[in-house]
Amino acid sequence: MKKSNIKSKHIINHPLFLPLVCLLLVLIVNLIQTPSFFKITIQNGVLYGFIIDIINRSSGLIIMAVGMTLVVASSGGTDISVGAVSALAGAVCVAVLGTGESYRMPYIISLLLPLIAGMVCGAFNGFLVSYMRVQPMVATLILFTAGRGIAQLITGSFILYVKPVQFQYLGSFLPNVPIPTPCFVATFVILITWLTLKYTSLNMFIQSVGINPKASHLVGLNSKMITFFTYVFCSVCAAGAGLISVSRTASIDANNVGLNVELDAILAVAIGGNSLSGGKFSLFGSVIGAITIQALTTTLYAMHVSADQLPLYKAIVVIIIVALQSPEPKRWYYMIKSGISSGRSAREAN
Amino acid sequence: MRIFKKTAAVILAIMMFMSLAGCGNNKAPVSNDSSDTGTDEKSKSIYVGFVQVGAESDWRMANTKSMQETFTEAKGYKFEMVDAQQKTDKQITAIRDFIQKDVDYIVLAPNTEAGWDTVLGEAKAAGIPVIIVDRMIQTNDNSLFTAWVGSNxxxxxxxxxxxxxxxxxxxxxxxxxxxxxxxxxxxxxxxxxxxxxxxxxxxxxxxxxxxxxxxxxxxxxxxxxxxxxxxxxxxxxxxxxxxxxxxxxxxxxxxxxxxxxxxxxxxxxxxxxxxxxxxxxxxxxxxxxxxxxxxxNPLHGPRVEKLIKALEAGESVDKIAYVDEDVFYAKDAASIIGKRAY
Known part of the structure; x- marks a missing residue:
């Protein structure tokens, strides 16, 4: 009896417990409303179903959320330029390949150059935040506004289309592979990040810089360099997400790629149970957060909520999720629990 | 550390250069013949001032081109256009500028719906007819503009x-x-x-x-x-x-x-x-x-020209003028695509 109590307490206190509960809550609504939601079939040689949609569509957001988590953890601020950076990366990618019947340059360059562009953007953000000590939101605000401008400049303010079919592989399916390619990319990014954090001291360094940069500096950590690195990494992630988005539509619309996605990325970090003031973080929390956001959107589509009411429902669910994760409900839970057990023990004594 | 600072400086310089390039490309307002504002020429040709939203889409660029191609010097027009880069305040400044230059007609493609009462009141006081194209404006005083041309x-x-x-x-x-x-x-x-x-x-x-x-x-x-x-x-x-x-x-x-x-x-x-x-x-x-x-249809030019001709002849015009719009079927697409302006 007592042992199971300890076990349940352990589960409840696990940092991933509440984010997972929230995701399950969203999915359970579907179980009641649209039972066909969980049906997965093979259609046209690929996996097909709402669940696949969620995983596929959330991949880009997951990648961004991974980068955003590290930025939040190390600097206690957010990078609001990720959407613009993804548009910029997409623009570079299409500019490299051109709009002809075949690629203008080898495909690999169209992957590397945008990622380098993302790196440059991240270096710019990171330099301002860590070395110039500009507030993260203000520093990234520059690229938030200018990034799309640069992207527009590259595309000449046109929507450009890439014709070769192979270009769409990254955003849809590889031939004879039933699983969407973005899932592989997202898994790859999560794995690389997780392994790096696990098998180097980076995890601890980032947390310690996030909690107290000065103290970290005094014990010999290069705090500024670590913060700088997280911003570079975040922008590279954003560029990667941009590449997926561009490949998915086989076109670049610099005005709309990654529009408002920075807010979703920050929300994913928050829903994942991470504190936005920096310090301790959970990578998988953010991943679950990103999936939850996409699950919510797909759920509302599947429930046929009309477009004008959609933002309202989204807002309500987000408020509930965030409120659930705030410290107060946890305190209530323990208060009620201790109230019940003390009542029970009182009864038993009688 | 030192090397790092240097690379950061180089990166910053590149970024600044990129943003500068951005400014240079957008700044110059598009104008056909703004240099000469001689009054004696004005008596001969009809002076039309066009305040455009910007160049944000293919549609918008076709819209601009249609205006430029309609109001040519050969047809007896003096045409001047301002590209407001999607900023309403730039549009308001441009209208005031046109009033100063005493143009014959102001054609306005409003960026936003609200906030035009004051400046259009000034145009009305100066006796310059205003023709609105594309988006509509919100106003309680319909006498502020002569006509609106757009899509139905x-x-x-x-x-x-x-x-x-x-x-x-x-x-x-x-x-x-x-x-x-x-x-x-x-x-x-x-x-x-x-x-x-x-x-x-x-x-x-x-x-x-x-x-x-x-x-x-x-x-x-x-x-x-x-x-x-x-x-x-x-x-x-x-x-x-x-x-x-x-x-x-x-x-x-x-x-x-x-x-x-x-x-x-x-x-x-x-x-x-x-x-x-x-x-x-x-x-x-x-x-x-x-x-x-x-x-x-973004080709508003001919419709606006028709309105201006009617006004020149002293006729009254309809307050709302829709552009002609067509429906295209896939079977005809191949034969039409070459003729499309946008």
């Missing part, structure tokens, strides 16, 4: 119904068969979305066998359109028609349909009715992806 989005909705009737007929689908329709709506609350949705719904009521299964917004973008269409395809296994309120969403829908292993277009199972008729949509029609496209 509701009519486009009506046209889509007629177009769909024709397509279904040509596909040999009988009137008795139930037709399942889904709609990809534009950005909620935009005039194009409201007009097209309402217009279609109104005329659709005459067809008892047409059934609107669902409507959802794709925000006029390809990616959202694709995402919503994926969801539609899963919720409704038997979709016959997709009404997509702009071309970009149609491109997304086509991708979603093909990914699901279904077919669309004139030879496919799912009929796609699109709006706007941009160049890429013609290519999609030729490729056999889209069935029919209802035009949203």
């Amino acid at each position: 989005f509701k009519q486009e909705g009506y046209d889509a119904v007629t177009a769909l009737e024709n397509v279904l007929k040509s596909k040999g689908i009988p009137d008795t068969q139930e037709i399942n329709i889904v709609t990809l709506q534009g950005t909620m609350g935009s005039s194009a979305q409201i007009g097209r949705t309402d217009g279609f719904a109104e005329k659709m009521a005459a067809h008892k066998n047409w059934k609107m299964l669902d409507k959802q917004s794709g925000d006029f973008t390809q990616e959202k359109g694709q995402e919503v269409m994926e969801s539609f395809l899963k919720s409704y296994p038997d979709i016959d028609v997709v009404i997509s309120e702009n071309d970009n969403m149609s491109f997304g829908a086509v991708k979603a349909i093909k990914a699901a292993g279904k077919t669309c277009g004139p030879k496919g199972d799912i009929t796609i009715v699109s709006f706007d008729a941009v160049h890429a949509a013609f290519e999609a029609m030729i490729a056999g992806d889209i069935d029919v496209d209802v035009e949203c």
Whole structure:
């Protein structure tokens, strides 16, 4: 009896417990409303179903959320330029390949150059935040506004289309592979990040810089360099997400790629149970957060909520999720629990 | 550390250069002949000042080109245009500038709907007629502008119904068969979305066998359109028609349909009715992806010229003038594409 109590307490206190509960809550609504939601079939040689949609569509957001988590953890601020950076990366990618019947340059360059562009953007953000000590939101605000401008400049303010079919592989399916390619990319990014954090001291360094940069500096950590690195990494992630988005539509619309996605990325970090003031973080929390956001959107589509009411429902669910994760409900839970057990023990004594 | 600082400095320099380049490219206002404002020339030619929103889309650029090509010097016009780079305050400054120059007509493509009363009041006091194109303005005083030229989005909705009737007929689908329709709506609350949705719904009521299964917004973008269409395809296994309120969403829908292993277009199972008729949509029609496209005509120039000619002759003009808009079918796309201005 007592042992199971300890076990349940352990589960409840696990940092991933509440984010997972929230995701399950969203999915359970579907179980009641649209039972066909969980049906997965093979259609046209690929996996097909709402669940696949969620995983596929959330991949880009997951990648961004991974980068955003590290930025939040190390600097206690957010990078609001990720959407613009993804548009910029997409623009570079299409500019490299051109709009002809075949690629203008080898495909690999169209992957590397945008990622380098993302790196440059991240270096710019990171330099301002860590070395110039500009507030993260203000520093990234520059690229938030200018990034799309640069992207527009590259595309000449046109929507450009890439014709070769192979270009769409990254955003849809590889031939004879039933699983969407973005899932592989997202898994790859999560794995690389997780392994790096696990098998180097980076995890601890980032947390310690996030909690107290000065103290970290005094014990010999290069705090500024670590913060700088997280911003570079975040922008590279954003560029990667941009590449997926561009490949998915086989076109670049610099005005709309990654529009408002920075807010979703920050929300994913928050829903994942991470504190936005920096310090301790959970990578998988953010991943679950990103999936939850996409699950919510797909759920509302599947429930046929009309477009004008959609933002309202989204807002309500987000408020509930965030409120659930705030410290107060946890305190209530323990208060009620201790109230019940003390009542029970009182009864038993009688 | 030192090397790092150096690289950072280089990166910063590059970034600054890039943003500078951005400024340089956007700054110069487009004007045809702003240099000479001689008054004696004015008596001969009609001086038209055009305040354009910007150059944000293919549609807008076609709109600009139409104006430039209509009001040529050869036809006896003196035309001057200001590109406001999507900023309302720049448009207001430009109007004041035109009043100062004492132009004969001001043509305004307003960036936003509200906030025009003061500056248009000034134009009215100066006795300069104002013709509004594209978007409408919000005002309580209708005497502030002489006429408005633009698209009739509701009519486009009506046209889509007629177009769909024709397509279904040509596909040999009988009137008795139930037709399942889904709609990809534009950005909620935009005039194009409201007009097209309402217009279609109104005329659709005459067809008892047409059934609107669902409507959802794709925000006029390809990616959202694709995402919503994926969801539609899963919720409704038997979709016959997709009404997509702009071309970009149609491109997304086509991708979603093909990914699901279904077919669309004139030879496919799912009929796609699109709006706007941009160049890429013609290519999609030729490729056999889209069935029919209802035009949203950006060529406002001729219509505005007609108004100005009538005003010059002292005639009264209608307050609201719609541009002529056409419907294009996939079978004609190949022969028309070469003639399209945008």
